[in-house]
Amino acid sequence: MISTFKKDLPPLARIWLWLGRLLGKTLLLLLAIGLLGWAVAWAWFAWQHRGPVSALEQIPPGESAMTQEVIQTAVRIVDQHREPTRYLRDAHAKAHGCVKAQVLVLPQLAQSLQQGVFSEPGKTWQALIRLSNGNAYPQFDSIRDARGMAIKLLDVPGNPLLDNRQQQHEQDFVMFSHPNFFVSDVAEYRQNVAAQADGKKVMAFVPGWDPRTWQVRHLFIALATLSPAPDSPTRTTYFSVSPYKFGESNAKFRVTPDPDNCPAYTLPRQNQDLPNFLRSALNQQLSTDRVPACFLLQIQRQDANKYMPIEDTSIEWREQDSAFETVARITVPPQDFDTPQQNLDCDNLSFNPWFGIEAHRPIGGINRLRKAVYEAVSDYRHQRNGG
């Protein structure tokens, strides 16, 4: 019946029908190839990223020479973005404010979590927190970016990790608002940051014609890290991204908002067209409305039988492999932080994952790199700013 019908059709209509069938089959074939490619890539990724992993650091050859190159590039970036009157940080140049805070170690903390600055349940540490945008120079808060939180616990007993900071009794926790980093290791960071400093943003992830050098997954991480601004710096979660010692174990940490432990508060909507609305939001809550902000400080311990590597910061440690455990509560009390003197002091502060004690020693390649770079950049900007 149908074939009789087709025979009755004029030749042009029959050609159209034939083309339609061809197009349908081609689309089905492409879909099948796509699905197969996706399944193969997924299986390959799972095969490559399976445990167990090493619980120890593994330092590749040539890392310290690469570190020296990164320092030169970082100083070049600081020079490129200096303001008329001040040299800023190489990263996280713009602060929303530095605030005073209290960090209370959970009174009922489990024995196995009582490590380093968390070894005394019920203890309250006085702290400073700097909240920032990730970009290398100040820009409107509405522009997609990572957001930073750097915490400094004060008067921490014990031997500081850095030989030249023996008088400085602090424990810093340096975080941003995404769980993984857009590079794996020092070699990749050196190549990536050099391309970015030259303004070649695509070359940072696609350095050449050879597809084996393309870092497509890392490009997606970089794009995801640049996220829309939260309503306030108190309304987002900050991750350590890289691992640290936690007593004898290895761990990552994060700080997450904990509104349930603070008085109920609705932040009035800020005008997000203003360049510094994240500072305004902080100001509104702490200074105008006099409402504290609350966070939880949480630890995620490494299970080396799972794929939780130390030497690859592009890998997020999955919560299903190891859950975050709360070790302390952070309270930022109402305060007037936005004064010219306090803002200048805030700019002059230095936070560094290596400002701390052995129990929280930074580990892994990206942290070893940060040891040299933070200090070099901090010294450079302080010298240029006159002390």
Ligand code: HEM
């Ligand atoms: C693991 C991922 C990283 C995180 C979570 C992170 C986070 C941060 C944060 C929050 C700040 C601002 C600190 C402040 O408020 O003073 C900062 C500053 C800085 N970061 Fe990172 N960062 C990471 C990786 C890196 C890497 C790989 C480098 C380069 C090697 C780097 C270089 C710097 C520098 C030079 C500063 C400014 C230091 C100063 O002048 O005081 N960061 N970082």
